[in-house]
Amino acid sequence: RTAGSAVCAAARPWRFVNSLSRLVVDPERFPDDREEMRAVGMGAVYTHTTHRERLRTSTTGHVPLLERYFHPYAQAMTEAVDARIAATGRAVVVDVHSYPTAPLPYELHGTGPRPAICLGTDPFHTPPRLRALAEEAFAGFGSTGVDSPFAGTYVPLKHYGTDRRVTALMIEIRRDTYMAEPGGPPGPGLDALADALAELVSRL
Structure with missing residues (x-):
């Protein structure tokens, strides 16, 4: 809730917050050819910005970025979902x-x-x-x-x-x-x- 908001949720939700810019990696993309946004250079690792300007080359640094940021995020989110299933079904x-x-x-x-x-x-x-x-x-x-x-x-x-x-x-x-x-x-x-x-x- 915000400072002036009159309503709170009846139960506090579990929050999973991405603290990195999507210019580092976009953890909500498919990491493979299923991702249609790769067509505009905005797959899991962006090669272009929202204005279609070049951000990085098409190959440089992709694997290290995926290993350092994308996969750990995906694993942590998976574990969070698994934990809620275990607790509540x-x-x-x-x-x-x-x-x-x-x-x-x-x-x-x-x-x-x-x-x-x-x-x-x-x-x-x-x-x-x-x-x-x-x-x-x-x-x-x-x-x-x-x-x-x-x-x-x-x-x-x-x-x-x-x-x-x-x-x-x-x-x-x-x-x-x-x-x-x-x-x-x-x-x-x-x-x-x-x-x-x-x-x-x-x-x-």
């Missing part, structure tokens, strides 16, 4: 991001709708009930869409596509709902977002 991964009002040059699907809240789903790991709970929690934001401009959600590879005990949802928040773009201070929408997230967590 299930794990719900809620993956929170933000995105700009106007599309950036790297976006592969930037021509679609850009709602205030975009819910990224997976056909195996996002059951209808989880999506419905999120739509209800964010109903006050005027526009909630699904899989546009960003689709999918994060699930550890150990569980991906095989373990229905792991459900997942990505929440992409359009930045003008809570801050002045491109990098200005937070606005009054921040507390409302915190309240909506707390409500969703409480209902999970």
Whole structure:
């Protein structure tokens, strides 16, 4: 919750926070050819920035970066999910991001709708009930869409596509709902977002 938010989640969620910039590695990408963002140089190790500028060569340093940052992150996240399954019989991964009002040059699907809240789903790991709970929690934001401009959600590879005990949802928040773009201070929408997230967590 934020300082002015009136709502806390009924139960404190387990948090897994990436403290590194995605310019180091992007731990939520597939580390192989399944990753479509490799087409714009933004796979697990970026070769280009969001504005399609060259960041690093296509081969230099990839393996050391994966070994030092990507794989340990993936292992730790897998262990966290395994621990929740062992304790409760299930794990719900809620993956929170933000995105700009106007599309950036790297976006592969930037021509679609850009709602205030975009819910990224997976056909195996996002059951209808989880999506419905999120739509209800964010109903006050005027526009909630699904899989546009960003689709999918994060699930550890150990569980991906095989373990229905792991459900997942990505929440992409359009930045003008809570801050002045491109990098200005937070606005009054921040507390409302915190309240909506707390409500969703409480209902999970």
